[in-house]
Structure formats: structure tokens, C-alpha cells
Amino acid sequence: MNARPRIARCVPACATFALLCGAIPLVVHAQSLPDWSGYWIGEGLASEISGFPGPGANYKMLTRDTPWNAEGLARLAAAGQRQADQKANGWGFPLMMNSGAPLQFLVTPDETLIINVYRDVRHVYTDGRDHPAEEDRWPTTWGDSVGRWEGDTLVIDTVSVRNPNRYFFSSPPLSEQAHYVERIRMTSPDRIESVMTIEDAVTLSAPWVLNLVYERARELDRMINDDYDNDRSEVEDGFFTIVPPEE
Amino acid sequence: MIAKRWLLLFASSWLVLPLDVHAHHSPAMFDFSKQLTLTGTVRLFQWTNPHSYIQLIVKADDGAEHEWSLEMGTNAYLYNLGWRPSTVKAGDMLTVTVVPLRSGKLGAGLLVEAKTADGKTLGANP
Numbered sequence: 001m002n003a004r005p006r007i008a009r010c011v012p013a014c015a016t017f018a019l020l021c022g023a024i025p026l027v028v029h030a031q032s033l034p035d036w037s038g039y040w041i042g043e044g045l046a047s048e049i050s051g052f053p054g055p056g057a058n059y060k061m062l063t064r065d066t067p068w069n070a071e072g073l074a075r076l077a078a079a080g081q082r083q084a085d086q087k088a089n090g091w092g093f094p095l096m097m098n099s100g101a102p103l104q105f106l107v108t109p110d111e112t113l114i115i116n117v118y119r120d121v122r123h124v125y126t127d128g129r130d131h132p133a134e135e136d137r138w139p140t141t142w143g144d145s146v147g148r149w150e151g152d153t154l155v156i157d158t159v160s161v162r163n164p165n166r167y168f169f170s171s172p173p174l175s176e177q178a179h180y181v182e183r184i185r186m187t188s189p190d191r192i193e194s195v196m197t198i199e200d201a202v203t204l205s206a207p208w209v210l211n212l213v214y215e216r217a218r219e220l221d222r223m224i225n226d227d228y229d230n231d232r233s234e235v236e237d238g239f240f241t242i243v244p245p246e247e
Numbered sequence: 248m249i250a251k252r253w254l255l256l257f258a259s260s261w262l263v264l265p266l267d268v269h270a271h272h273s274p275a276m277f278d279f280s281k282q283l284t285l286t287g288t289v290r291l292f293q294w295t296n297p298h299s300y301i302q303l304i305v306k307a308d309d310g311a312e313h314e315w316s317l318e319m320g321t322n323a324y325l326y327n328l329g330w331r332p333s334t335v336k337a338g339d340m341l342t343v344t345v346v347p348l349r350s351g352k353l354g355a356g357l358l359v360e361a362k363t364a365d366g367k368t369l370g371a372n373p
Contacts, residue, residue, distance in 0.1 A: 041327070049328060049370045050346070050359045051298065051320025052274070087272050102327060117323040169273055217327055224323035230295035232316070233272045240276040241348060242316045242355035245291060245302060 034152050034186055036105040039220040043213035045100040053100050060210045061098045061172050072203035075173035079165045089228065090118035092141040092167035093158065094180060097196065098210065102217050102224075105184075105192075112147060112154060117224055124156050131159055139176040141167045156182040175202035190216040272297075277357045278349040285315060289339040294332040296321045301335060301358060303343065317345060317358040328370040340364040 045053050068076060091099050096116050106113040114122040124147040131137060131144050143161035147154055158180040164171035178200035186192045192214040199207050233240040287305035299319040304312050319325065325334075335341070341363065345356035361369045 046327060047320045047324040048359065049319050049325060049330070049361065050357050051318075051324055100324065102323065117321070219329050220327045224326050226296035226322055228297050230293055230300070231297060232300065232318070233276070233298075237350060239349055240272050241350060241352060242300075242318055244314075244316060245293060245300065 033107050033109065033149070036107055036186055036192060038104075039217040039223065040103045040105070040192060040214035041100060041217050042098050043215050045098070046217070047100045057100075059098060060212060061095055062170060066172065067204050067206040067208055069203060069205040072173065072200075072205075075163075075165070075203060079169065079173050087231075087233075088168040090120045090141075090167070091116065092120060092164050092171060093122060093143050093161055094174075094196065094198070095164060095168050095171045096120045096122075097182070097194065098212055102220055103214060104223055107154075115223065119225055122158075124154070126154075131157070139163075143180070150183075153183050153185040156180075156184065158182070173203065174198065174200050177202050178204075274357075276349055277346045278351075279346055281347050282359070283345045283347055283356065284342065285345060286340070286342045287315070289335055289337055289341060290314065291337060292332075292335040294322045294325075296323070299325055301341070301343075301361070303341060313354060315345070316355040317343060318356070319358050325370065330370050334369060335361075341369075 044056065044058050047053055066072070090096070091101055096103070096114075096118075099116070101116040101118055101120075104113075104115045106115065110125065110127040112124040112126060114124065120142065122142050122145055124145040126147045126149060128148075129146055131146055137144055137160045139160045139162040141162055141164075143158045145156050145158040147156040149155075159178075160176065161174070161178055161180065162176060163173055165173035178198055180196060180198050182194050182196045184192060184194040194212040194214070196210040196212060197207050198204065198210070230245075232243050232245065234243050235241075285303060285305050287303040289301060290304050291300075291302040293300040293302075299322050301317045301319065303315045303317055305315055306312050322330075322332075341361050343358055343362070344360035346359055347353070347356045363369060
């Protein structure tokens with residue numbers, strides 16, 4: 001018997017085995033993913049023309065209800081002392097998930113991308129992988145995220161997030177040991193709800209549970225990304241002022 | 248009324264803990280307890296990131312002209328409110344409500360409301 005027929009017989013068996021192992025993605029899997037297309041803004045956080053949200057804006061990551069421990073409170077006080085002349089190039093994680101900056105959820109079988117107008121990008125891998133080994137990962141502004149689908153709910157596990165307050169001057173000053181779990185689900189065509197649970201033995205005395213809501217952006221028909229090419233704020237006597245335009 | 252709304256917002260958050268939020272820079276530069284109303288002519292509209300700006304020429308009672316640099320949100324936020332780069336043009340007459348700088352320095356501030364000469368408010372509030 002020559003080798004050719006033997007290989008031919010092996011191919012269907014190998015393909016079946018690969019499908020069973022998940023090595024070949026099934027088309028039906030993609031079809032079953034929820035449609036979260038469009039653009040989304042944190043409930044009640046859409047900015048007015050000033051760049052600030054309206055009165056009553058509920059920034060849930062900036063409340064006094066956070067279960068800070070002594071270290072967390074000390075970090076919070078220190079952050080408050082140095083923020084007058086601070087700038088940020090985006091929001092970073094986790095604040096980008098509770099902000100007025102429009103978000104996009106790009107859902108694919110292998111990963112979900114979460115993107116905002118400041119080019120904050122999260123890659124949430126849903127292909128079955130785990131986080132890299134602890135010794136092979138390092139803290140970043142957006143952390144390392146893996147996810148899984150439980151029906152129509154995307155469950156995201158995020159670790160290795162650099163102290164968010166280092167990136168954005170009013171972000172919660174959590175430690176790099178913080179562990180974030182989000183359960184995100186579309187509850188109506190114009191509403192996505194998320195429950196984020198943060199555990200951080202360094203700065204929190206108990207798990208911090210945040211109920212976040214994203215509403216469909218009313219007028220946004222495209223993601224506006226633009227360069228930071230017109231920063232006219234400069235420090236003068238400890239506070240920013242606005243300098244004249246370059247002509 | 249608007250001033251009271253701003254005061255309430257910040258008294259309930261930023262003045263108690265470091266809770267203010269403004270992409271790019273801290274809002275501590277503005278004195279949210281005060282507001283000014285200015286009427287003038289647009290010299291320049293900058294549709295930019297991290298902020299958009301309107302340069303407004305305001306004529307004083309003595310006839311002297313003063314230019315104000317009025318900061319707004321980033322163009323992405325304005326887009327979501329229905330603004331476009333063509334919404335404001337040089338030569339347009341505007342009446343604006345401005346939160347002044349905390350330093351007391353005149354000629355710059357945060358734009359919180361803009362009305363056209365016929366009284367139409369530009370940009371819908373969320």
C-alpha cells in the first residue's frame with residue numbers, strides 16, 4: 001500500500017478531531033455572537049460643548065462609596081494634591097469604561113476589541129487562551145484581558161493594569177495587583193449593561209462592584225480619532241491657562 | 248441657573264475629593280462659581296483635539312476690541328452633539344456663556360453655551 005491513500009483517509013479524521021478540539025473555528029460560532037455594532041457612551045456622561053458632562057453626571061469610579069482601605073485613601077489624597085497641572089493622553093483602563101468618551105465594541109470570534117475616541121484600545125481574547133504566566137507579563141495602561149462568552153454575556157478577566165491614576169489624573173489609584181472582572185451584556189437595542197468587580201488587596205478593603213451602563217451615541221455615525229495637535233493649555237502660576245492660537 | 252448647576256456638580260464631587268474629570272487637563276483652571284456673557288464676532292473656529300476653540304472678538308463699551316480664546320470639548324464630543332467643522336464660521340455673531348479662568352485673567356475661558364444672532368442655541372445638550 002502506498003502512502004497517498006493513507007493520507008487521504010487521515011484528512012477527514014484529522015479535520016473532525018481539530019473541530020472537536022476547537023482548532024478550526026465553526027462558522028455557526030460567529031453567527032451566534034451578539035451584534036454590539038454602533039457607538040456607545042456611558043449613561044449620563046455624554047459631554048456638553050464645554051467638554052464636561054451635564055449636571056448630575058454619575059462617574060461611578062469617582063465616588064466616595066469606593067471601599068478604599070488606608071493605603072487607597074492615602075493614594076487618593078496624594079493624587080488630589082498633584083492634579084492641578086496634570087494632563088492625560090486618553091482615559092486608560094478602567095476609566096475608559098466609565099467615561100464620556102464614545103466606545104466601540106468590535107466583536108469577532110477570536111477577540112473583542114473595545115476602542116474609544118482617544119484611541120484607548122483593549123484586546124479581549126476569546127479564543128480560549130489564558131493570561132501569560134505572571135513572570136512573563138508586565139503592567140500596562142490597559143492591562144491584559146481574556147474573555148469568554150456565557151450565552152450573550154461577555155465575561156472579561158483583566159490583570160496587570162498599571163496604577164490608573166498615573167495615566168489619568170482622576171482615575172482610581174488602584175495597584176498593579178488589582179483583578180478586574182466584567183460581565184457585559186446588551187439588554188436592549190440601545191443599552192449595554194456591565195457589572196465590573198474589582199478586587200485589590202493593596203488598596204481596597206472589599207470587592208468594588210460597579211454597575212455600568214452604555215447608551216447608544218445619538219449623533220455619532222463614525223469614530224472620530226484625531227491627533228493631539230492643538231493643545232493650547234500651559235501652566236501659569238500652578239494652573240493651566242489658555243494661550244493664543246498659532247496662526 | 249446654569250452657574251448653580253455647575254456649582255452643585257462640583258460641590259458634590261470635586262471639592263470634596265479629587266474627583267474631577269476632564270479629558271486631557273484638569274478643570275481646576277476654571278472658576279465654576281462664575282459665568283460671563285459675551286457677544287462678539289467669530290475670528291477663528293478651531294475644530295481640533297484635545298479641544299476645539301473659538302476666537303471671539305468682543306467690543307468693549309469704549310469701542311476697543313478684545314479677543315477671547317474660548318475652550319470647548321474635543322471635536323469628537325462636539326460631533327456627537329451635532330456640530331460639524333462648518334457649524335461656526337469667521338464673521339458669525341455669537342452670544343456666549345463663559346466660565347472664566349481661576350486666575351482672574353481675562354481673555355480666555357471655558358465655553359458652556361453659544362447662541363447665534365437669532366437666539367438659536369448651537370449644539371443640543373445630551
